[in-house]
Amino acid sequence: MIFMRYESFRGYLRMYPVTACIIALNIVYFIIVELSGIATDDYNYHLYKYGSFYTDTSIDxxxxxxxxxxxxxMFMHSGFMHLLFNMFSLLVFAPPLEHLLRKVRYGVFYLLCGILANAFTALMAVLLGDNGVHAVGASGAIYGVYGAFLYIALFRKAWLDEGSRKTVxxxxIFGLIYSVITPQISLWGHVGGGLAGFLLYSSFDRAMVRRKRIR
Incomplete structure (x- = not known):
């Protein structure tokens, strides 16, 4: 099972520095936002001031x-449990992908998944006639990680044991069901992140295969 973590704290930092840095940035920014007077402001407006993703279909x-x-x-969260769940997901599931893609490629992949998840959410708001989008959280990028592993589970089965494939x-399945039945969760952000991860990893995979053939 590749999603079991056995590393020590120092070992984790040494082996997965990009994931560790992403987790640290999320935690630090959460503390900054929480300590900056949130009790005295409208909650959504407070998040807006500190960088939440926001669109208005009529003007932007x-x-x-x-x-x-x-x-x-991508580095903001709407509460401690939101942060805790997402950071646990990163802590457990991201390291094998960082190992596969290597540091720089993985960092680019993670950022692109989060960006494309937000873009897909905005697109769906336009298509569905919603007023706009107000979103925070790392889950779009995290679903990008899941999307990459879905590609691996389907097209590179030998890389994953049966238990890891079933986990993916x-x-x-349960993540998408939960996204549908929970109004506060961005379904389209999760779907967009998952699609982005699946497609991006497939392009990286093809590029790596071509380089190996050239060698």
Whole structure:
């Protein structure tokens, strides 16, 4: 089972520095936002001030007037349990992908998944006639990690043991069901992140195969 973590704290930092850095950034930014007077402000407006992803379909349907929000929102969370669940998911599931892609490629992959998850959420708001989007959280990028493992489970089965493949399928099935039945969760962010991860990893996989053939 590749999703079992046996490393020591130092070993984890040494082997998976990008994942460790992402987790640290999420925790530090959560503390900053929580300690900055949230009790005195409207909750959503407070998150908006600190970089949540926001669109208004009438004047800025894709949030391009403040494009940095595509990235800053990935490191924000709407409560301690939201942060805890996402960081646990990163802690457990991201390391094998960082090992497969290597540090720089994995960092680019993670950021692109989060950005594309936000873009897909904005697109669906436009298509469905919603007023806009207000979103925070690392889950879009995390579903990108799940999407990558779905590709591996389907097309590179030899890389995963049976238990790991079943874990990937179970997480995605129950995660999507939970996203549908829980109004506060961004279904389209999860779907967009998963699709982005699946497609991005497939392109990385093809590129790695071509390089091996050239050698």
């Amino acid at each position: 349907p894709f949030g391009l007037k403040e494009p940095w929000r595509y990235v800053t929102s 399928y179970t997480i995605l």
